[in-house]
Amino acid sequence: SQQGEEDPQALSIQEGENATMNCSYKTSINNLQWYRQNSGRGLVHLILIRSNEREKHSGRLRVTLDTSKKSSSLLITASRAADTASYFCATDTMNRDDKIIFGKGTRLHILP
Amino acid sequence: GAGVSQSPSNKVTEKGKDVELRCDPISGHTALYWYRQSLGQGLEFLIYFQGNSAPDKSGLPSDRFSAERTGGSVSTLTIQRTQQEDSAVYLCASRVTGTMNTEAFFGQGTRLTVV
Numbered sequence: 511s512q513q514g515e516e517d518p519q520a521l522s523i524q525e526g527e528n529a530t531m532n533c534s535y536k537t538s539i540n541n542l543q544w545y546r547q548n549s550g551r552g553l554v555h556l557i558l559i560r561s562n563e564r565e566k567h568s569g570r571l572r573v574t575l576d577t578s579k580k581s582s583s584l585l586i587t588a589s590r591a592a593d594t595a596s597y598f599c600a601t602d603t604m605n606r607d608d609k610i611i612f613g614k615g616t617r618l619h620i621l622p
Numbered sequence: 623g624a625g626v627s628q629s630p631s632n633k634v635t636e637k638g639k640d641v642e643l644r645c646d647p648i649s650g651h652t653a654l655y656w657y658r659q660s661l662g663q664g665l666e667f668l669i670y671f672q673g674n675s676a677p678d679k680s681g682l683p684s685d686r687f688s689a690e691r692t693g694g695s696v697s698t699l700t701i702q703r704t705q706q707e708d709s710a711v712y713l714c715a716s717r718v719t720g721t722m723n724t725e726a727f728f729g730q731g732t733r734l735t736v737v
Contacts, residue, residue, distance in 0.1 A: 541723045552626075552713065553665075555725035598664065602723070609678060610655060610715075610726055614664035 515613050516599055522619040529586040531616040533599030534579075540602040542575055542582050547596045547615070556584075556597075586618075594620045624648075628714050628729035635704055635736055643699040643732045647716030654697050655715045655726065656689060665713065671697060672719060704736045 517532045533542070541560045545553040559566045559575045559582065566573045572585040586593055598615045627646040635641050647654050652673045657665040667681040671691045682688070686704075691697040701708055711733050715726040 543725060545728075551711065552728040552730040553715075553726075555727070558723060558725055560723055600726075609667065609670050611667060612657070612665035617662075 516597070516616040518616060519614070520617045520619070522621055523589060524621050525589055525591055527589055529589050529593070529618055529620075531584045531597050531618070533582045533584070533613055535582075535599075535601050535613075536580065537601075537603050539577075542573075543600045543602070543610070544571075544573060544582075544584050545598045545600060545612075547598065553598065589618075589620045591620050591622060594618060626714055626716055626727050626729035628712075628732050630732060631730065632733045633735070635734070637706060637736055638703055640700065640702045641704055641734065643701075643712050643734070645697045645699070645714030645716075645729060647695065647697070647714070648727055649695075651716035651718055651727070652694070653717050653719045653726075654691055656697070656699050657713045657715070658683075658710045659713060659731075660710045668699070668712075701734075704734075706736045709734055709736045 515534050523529050539561055541558050543558045544556045546556055547553045557568045557571055557573050559573050561577055570587045575582045596615045596617050598612050600610050600612045602610055626648055629644045654671040656668040658668055659665050669682055669689045670678040686702045689699045711731040713728055713731045715728045717724050717726040
């Protein structure tokens with residue numbers, strides 16, 4: 511079963527604009543992670559935010575976490591064509607002993 | 623190896639045949655995960671191995687699916703009597719556990735096509 515649900519399912523923006531993707535989840539978590547997938551193959555880890563953190567930055571990425579609302583957002587600033595990919599949130603759930611559950615993903619397309 | 627290795631990269635098989643997909647995790651990673659991804663969809667959890675513990679098989683879709691992990695390293699996912707709906711990319715990931723909050727490293731996947 512899916513734990514995370516990303517929103518929107520698809521997003522197209524102009525190069526240089528900021529892209530925001532949201533993720534909602536259902537159960538208590540140890541942490542929430544964001545991954546990127548190019549061309550439907552292996553996923554690459556982007557950033558991890560712990561359950562006791564509210565915001566985290568990594569380069570052009572900013573992640574927020576609101577455990578009271580069970581939601582997270584991923585912001586990519588100053589988007590580039592190379593950011594075109596699918597983005598997934600994944601949760602480490604407290605009751606499932608290190609099992610990582612992924613959402614359905616947001617397909618991001620950066621327009622030149 | 624340097625990363626998670628999966629083989630084969632692509633597999634085309636006839637309906638009803640058995641297939642074996644292999645995953646070689648990063649050395650020292652105690653946790654190993656299998657996921658399935660249908661075209662344009664998210665990752666569906668299949669099975670999870672953690673050290674010497676009994677695997678979590680709660681995501682396996684039917685008894686045609688099985689997996690093993692020998693010696694705490696290489697894992698094989700076996701699909702018996704393949705069906706067309708089994709066509710998907712099968713992804714393997716591994717990570718260190720024992721401390722919380724670690725990232726998973728993914729292989730490039732095996733694209734399975736059942737014809």
